[in-house]
Amino acid sequence: MTTSSESLDLQDRARRALEDDFLRTxxxxxxxxxxxxxxxxxxxxxxxxxxxxxxxxxxxxxxxxxxxxxxxxxxxxxxxxxxxxxxxxxxxxxxxxxxxxxxxxxxxxxxxxxxxxxxxxxxxxxxxxxxxxxxxxxxxxxxxxxxxxxxxxxxxxxxxxxxxxxxxxxxxxxxxxxxxxxxxxxxxxxxxxxxxxxxxxxxxxxxxxxxxxxxxxxxxxxxxxxxxxxxxxxxxxxxxxxxxxxxxxxxxxxxxxxxxxxxxxxxxxxxxxxxxxxxxxxxxxxxxxxxxxxxxxxxxQLGDPEFQEILHCIRCGACLNVCPVYRHIGGHSYGSVYPGPIGAVLTPLLQEGPEFEELPYASSLCGACHEACPVKIPLHDMLAALRRRQVERGRGTRGERMAFRGFQMAFSNARRYRGTLRMARMAQAVFGIREGRIDAQFGALRGWTATRAAPALADKSFRERYASLEQDVAIGSSASGTVQTSGADGQLTVGKTEVNRDE
Amino acid sequence: MRVALFVTCLVDQFYPNVAEAMIAVCNRLGVYVDFPEVQTCCGQPAFNSGYVDAARSSALTLLNAFSDYDYVISPSGSCTGMIHHYFAKLFDDNIVRREMAQDLACKTYEFSQFIVNVLGVTDLHAAFPYRVTYHPSCHASRLLGIRDEPLRLLEKVRGIELVELEHQEDCCGFGGTFAVKMADISAAMVSEKVEHVEATGAQVLVGTDMGCLMNIGGRLQREQKAVRVLHLAQLLAEGLLQSSSPKPEVAR
Structure with a gap:
């Protein structure tokens, strides 16, 4: 179980860093x-x-x-x-x-x-x-x-x-x-x-x-x-x-x-x-x-198909320099010897146990680390895999587990999905909707709405509007009538279209 | 050519206009867009949080939705990236589904990729006389490898003034559940992004992923900045309406 004090640790340190203008500069x-x-x-x-x-x-x-x-x-x-x-x-x-x-x-x-x-x-x-x-x-x-x-x-x-x-x-x-x-x-x-x-x-x-x-x-x-x-x-x-x-x-x-x-x-x-x-x-x-x-x-890590590559690291620090999270919170917020994306992966691998469980969450999974890595370690994939490993070990908050159980129920079937979201559309009124947006700062929304407006669910979802959508082209038609898929490879040959093409 | 829309849950429920704009642009190019209703979500919110079973269940709806189509188009580089990079692994234990996943990945395109790389079109004869800056989404550029497709479309728009966004490659701080779970860090990231958007003096911010745009847009709204936030498809569709030039002539 992720103890709340641990989740507070990382976030408290981050919060302190975010208030430190010298550090951030x-x-x-x-x-x-x-x-x-x-x-x-x-x-x-x-x-x-x-x-x-x-x-x-x-x-x-x-x-x-x-x-x-x-x-x-x-x-x-x-x-x-x-x-x-x-x-x-x-x-x-x-x-x-x-x-x-x-x-x-x-x-x-x-x-x-x-x-x-x-x-x-x-x-x-x-x-x-x-x-x-x-x-x-x-x-x-x-x-x-x-x-x-x-x-x-x-x-x-x-x-x-x-x-x-x-x-x-x-x-x-x-x-x-x-x-x-x-x-x-x-x-x-x-x-x-x-x-x-x-x-x-x-x-x-x-x-x-x-x-x-x-x-x-x-x-x-x-x-x-x-x-x-x-x-x-x-x-x-x-x-x-x-x-x-x-x-x-x-x-x-x-x-x-x-x-x-x-x-x-x-x-x-x-x-x-x-x-x-x-x-x-x-x-x-x-x-x-x-x-x-x-x-x-x-x-x-040897022989682990998901994590062996972490041993490829040559400790250049490029992933830290491009990481937008590191940029804002600095190295000490991670609370580990190795900070940044490499630290968020390496630390919990080297030191299993509750102390560094929160680290893999200190990333938006933007992939900048992977892109900068001189030996192409897929750090963003590893971060997601570490999160999965924690879920498999029964970590994660109860609220989160329930949320994703609900997600699995509702999103594994389009009818249930539709029904669930229809209910959500009715329920969202409690947050107060103004010009299509929600600013109320309570409940699950708070993390988001404390600093930004949230959009309200649309009055009608796209799937409810699609049936009445008029498309002024024939069903199955393509760009010029000469665009066809050819062969089993699904390759497209574009024919004599003149106006629209630039090459 | 049978083309289906993978609408993504976010656009389906929050931004249906974006999907309609996509369809309008495709229609202008003579492409009819089908919408198989059994689809729900690519499963990324669950996958990135470590709930792989939940992700698989919802990803399965996409395998079933799109098996009969030649092309699948989506308004999101991130959700398309999910299909391209993780679906085959997600269904690794079932050979039939794995092949369906591989097949889906081969034929799924993000909107700008489809227009530029599949249809071979960059000039839509659209007009949009505003100062615009473009935020490249991380997953679109890094996972999916989109570099200049959106810009090639934008550059051909009449009257547009494109200004480069400083630090454009930096994540806006969305990251799905990250935005809520690590709310303070995410807030710092989006605040900086908004500073950079503002510094361009742009009237419009355009992007290819509504997750990022919801985040940046939400912050812009909170700070009461007068910057319009548009998906690329919305900008182009609006540009088609504004355009005084005739509908692009297509050889029949």
Whole structure:
């Protein structure tokens, strides 16, 4: 049963966000910009649909043979000198990381941006064990100072304005800071440089893991990923088990799809391919490289015809940037680590249970997410399928169940449909009809009429008017008498019509 | 060519004028439009809320209604999209019905698709001397793949001044039950849509789906904005009446 408090949670958070003008301005501004740059970047590349299809194929192939490629990746990563750990869930992954930290007697961890570490709440866990964690991605650093979670999977601090960032830095000790981008980044850079040099461990995520070479690929724009993965003596990679691509050649496709979809860049500013720890002859790099491969609900999607494709996601955030719901409520309203359309699907799949049941309803099913997805995940279909799954599990309010039982009764037969609507036409008078519209705000109508007028049912439905409708053409006649269906395929041949056709 | 109207429950019950306008336009092009009465609804409200059995029951009325026709035309990109993308899956467990569903999907067209792609007509010799902006519906453009059919029809209308709607691809916030279930978010979406409509200075907002137009129109009414909201078929039918040029000559 969907408890009302849960349904209130999402809606309360959304309501709060809708009243936050700063938030809405910031989110609108940035998502608008990203939408435009993405469009330009995809047009510049050309044949975008072909690129998408190729991306989809690579992801579909890899995910449907994930056991094979994961094994291959682990073998090759170990050959290159990395230590590979498989973690079944968040607790498992945290234990692995903490053990490594304890072995190293680590007191400071430098992190580059990683959603998977957010997913398992790694920072909180490490801090509980007395280990300081510093986020080195600018956006992540900002929200770490604010004590918040990311509200976008690519732009964690999308909801912050410059002035809010200046205030956070001032509270952190910055003096005489302006809201100028250069000044703000210069401050963060100075602070973070100390962290890079002092950190005992660097923790990164993983954008792609190449099976044929056992390499981990990192995309960053600030170079912090490179610092984090080379300066500390130990580098820990956290990756979801589905991050795999088979070959380096496949990275070519992904390196085009991801930055163009995410930020509208042709290429990410820094792309690091990490294969094993520092070799004897090498100058830079960690002594130890650990790769933690996380399941945490992912393998449950394998073999599920409706949801396996969710593992195709390359975490570009394009679906957030085009989503009209995200645009208005921002990321925190979702209440989940992954926000937006991808979050509304992924979260309840990874974490079954009542907590995130409302998420699939935070969508008008407009399909903008599917259209923007560089690997063509049918997110809108999945949202509907998740709703169906909840109905099958007996969730949903009693009122809703009754409403659709009534719908099924009335709409499965035209006579009953007609009768039901005739009754509704009489009943609607209680709402008060003025010039064909209803403004009364009570009952089931309230959600609608609080902000917009509702139309009244027409005095006579179309089906009641059809019989008296005069059509000044013969029954079964077509455009010119020469338009006919030909053959079994139902293809139309249009004959010598001259005036009406334009081609 | 036997053409049937899939009226959609919304147009049937709230906007019968839209269906009549469609028929008027088709008649002008020499096409008689039949209306099989056993149809009710494509089932989308139930389907999108997760009530698949309810959706299937009402979808079945369409399979039965249209089996004898060559073409089925509908005033909604969304309901047509439902038939195209979900009907075959809905009847997956019954081979006869699945084939009926596939057959229905092949021959069902949204109004502007039918006029432009099937009849091959873009110039209806209509006149409509107003400033007009067009809202492309999400399901029409994304599910069904309608891109410029409505615009090609509109561009040929005499005297019309078409203005592009900013952020036109953004959903208006209707989304069926979403509008009620997530009323605040939906309200924010439709308010922004109305701002964009207003910014065009258009006298008329035109679209291809009455769900979206009911939503945007309801908000315009509440804000007491003087923008007329019309389905594409209504605009064209009105344009036919206003047109001073003779009825398009059709070779017989």
């Amino acid at each position: 910031a989110v609108r501004f940035t998502t608008d910009r990203l939408k435009t740059t993405r469009k330009t970047a995809t047009e510049q590349l050309g044949r975008w649909e072909d690129w998408r299809e190729r991306g989809r194929q690579i992801r579909a192939h890899t995910v449907s043979h994930l056991d094979h490629y994961l094994g291959l990746f682990a073998t090759n990563a170990r050959k290159a000198g990395a230590r590979v750990h498989f973690a079944a869930d968040a607790a498992d992954a945290e234990r692995v990381v903490l053990d490594i930290a304890k072995q190293q007697a680590a007191i400071l961890v430098a992190k580059s941006k990683s959603m998977v570490t957010e997913e398992i709440h790694l920072n909180r866990h490490l801090e509980e064990h007395g280990i300081e964690v510093v986020e080195t991605d600018l956006g992540e650093y900002i929200i770490q100072l604010a004590g918040e979670a990311p509200s976008h999977i690519i732009i964690p601090a999308i909801h912050k304005t410059r002035e809010q960032i200046r205030e956070l830095f001032a509270a952190d000790g910055a003096e005489d800071l302006t809201t100028d981008t250069k000044a703000l980044t210069a401050y963060a850079r100075k602070r973070l440089r100390e962290t890079f040099l002092q950190a005992d461990i660097g923790i990164t995520g993983c954008n792609f893991a190449i099976a044929e070479s056992g390499s981990v690929v990192l995309f960053t724009n600030e170079g912090n990923g490179r610092m984090v993965s080379t300066l500390p003596k130990t580098h820990i990679v956290l990756m979801g088990m589905e991050r795999i691509i088979p070959t380096l050649a496949d990275l070519d496709v992904m390196a085009n799809l991801l930055p163009r979809s995410a930020t509208g860049q042709k290429l990410t500013t820094y792309m690091s391919i990490v294969t094993g720890p520092r070799k004897l002859e090498e100058q830079d790099g960690p002594d130890d490289l650990h790769i933690v491969i996380l399941d945490n609900g992912r393998s449950r």
